[in-house]
Amino acid sequence: MSAKLSQKTFFASGSSIIALLLLLSSNAQSFEVDGEISVQGFLFFENGAWSHQENQSVSGAVTVKMYHEIHDTFHLSLEAFYRIDSEDRERSHGDLRLAEALYFTDNWEVSVGLGRVFWGATEFVHLVDIINQTDQVEALDGEEKLGQPMLHLTVPHDWGVFEAFVLPWFRERTFPGVNGRFRTVLPVDTDRAVYESSAGQHHTDLAIRYSTTLGTTDLGLYYFNGTAREPVLLFSHQQTSSPILYPYYEQIGQTGLDLQMAAGEWLLKAEAYYRIGQSRSYAATTFGFEYTLVGIADTMMDLGLIGEYVYDDRDDGWLPTIYENDVMTGLRLAVNDMDDSKILLGVIRDIHSDSTIFAVEASRRLGDSIRVNLDASFFMNINILDPAVSLARDDFIKLEMVWYW
């Protein structure tokens, strides 16, 4: 219920900006509309672990982006997204990724509306990125995010950038439905989300951040106080219905750090946070390097070597996570051809259990405005105690074509 309701409220909040944009579009000097139309197909190698799960699925998505400059220093932007999926009802969904008004001067900047903010440095796991909720049904890597209602103040200075966020409305994480792949053992019923805060979804979250560049190092430090973006999944079994999981969102305080540093030919990256509020305080970190071999084998191709490690101190079995003590290695090949062909190979390996995820992402342009993406993931030797065990039979190939219009 809450999910449906929240979506309505949430679309209503963005609609005023849409209306404003449409109104202005008629006589705008600087009005732009563009977007993407994409089609994707999944092919799974094994039958799903649970009934109702199909071995293939097809889906299509549309993104519309509008942008208007009312004045040099006053911009409106909007990005609306909708996907229809052949199998998973939960994956057929829409979102306003952006619907914000931005005003800036030389000394400060403020944006209001649904926004997107990224914090972080590493390639494999994004630990410290917390402002936006993850659109989990969109992508397994967690890089797709939902638009977050916010008031965002930025004050850039010579000595660094100070930012403050007021987040008056919470977005719930999306989860695959009963028919979806990449789901938990029991399906998650997002309509039955429960909050620790009595304010529920209306809890106003706050965050402050300071970021600066020291020499060749970019450093960010933040404090977040509010509703945890990832819920604890609780078990519910009532006589009248089949057992399910439901999300429980707790109140947390989180101090986070991110760092990118150029050191000679190396690029060093690190993220860490310390969180209180989820029954036990804990810390997590990920760090690593990227080293690029330029013009390999007398060609124009560049090969990036990536090595990262992630540690979560809930590793002691208190609350297992997929990334608790894992080593990640990656190879990134940029062909540097006309079609911008690239291939990323990644291996994530749990040090204790030897559970391994092998992933490939390949991509190239077709002509001027179409991109073809081929992704595959293989879950190998997944330990029964690893939370990734629910993905053990979800090895897949995904082919996607995106038309940018």
Add this chain to the structure above:
Amino acid sequence: MNFFFSNTLTASFLLAPLLFVHPAHSETAEEKGLAIAMEADRRDRGFGDYTANMTMILKNKQGKESKRSIRSKTLEVPGDGDKSLSIFDTPRDVKGTAFLTFSRKKGDDEQWLYLPALKRVKRINSRNKSGSFMGSEFAYEDIASQEVEKYTYKHLREEEYRGTPCFVGESYPVDTKNSGYTKRISWVDTAEYRLLKVEFHDRKKSLLKTLTVDGYQQYLGKYWRADSMNMVNHQTGKSTTLLFNDYNFRTGLTDKDFNSTSLKRVR
């Protein structure tokens, strides 16, 4: 990358002796080369800032073409290298992608990439300067701001190039380990110190690429900028043409247009 524009065209790649200086003592070829580079740099000083649009046309051996359009903003920084911001408008899948570069007279440039889909700012290791810029025949080091300090110089001779008297000289990258070149041979006209042609020799000391620069126009009665640059790779048969238009000088840009906050709102 500050590229494409600024010093690349005029102040850079330079080598050769000053015609009007009558040497009190016999200047070595190295001293002459350096003096020319410094004079070209001096002549381009004081432009303040400028913006320009660029079309990049990649061509392969079979003649197949692909275009990119890029807007750039450049800010002169007294006493250090330029700051620049380059924003991609096409291809559409990289629309809004932006590069922010702080050139340094000494040491490595600093460089950030903005990815609009994720709203993410990534630091780039600029030491990998021999890599291809966006699949073109221009390496990062070709389009970076050409600070005098990044090369050593040697004057070779004077000769006519397409009917224009030129200084011909060699320059050698200071960062020999990371540059893709052992040397560059440059043709710079003796009257205005404009770069007309460069030959790039790779690490195996064979001719790799030739750059020709055309259509110079003068702005603010002082600063020369080219309308087109053509880079041909002799080893692969591929080429890249850069066409420039809509140069605007002294548009009022400041440091505040070149920081992480402004990078995240580029359009």
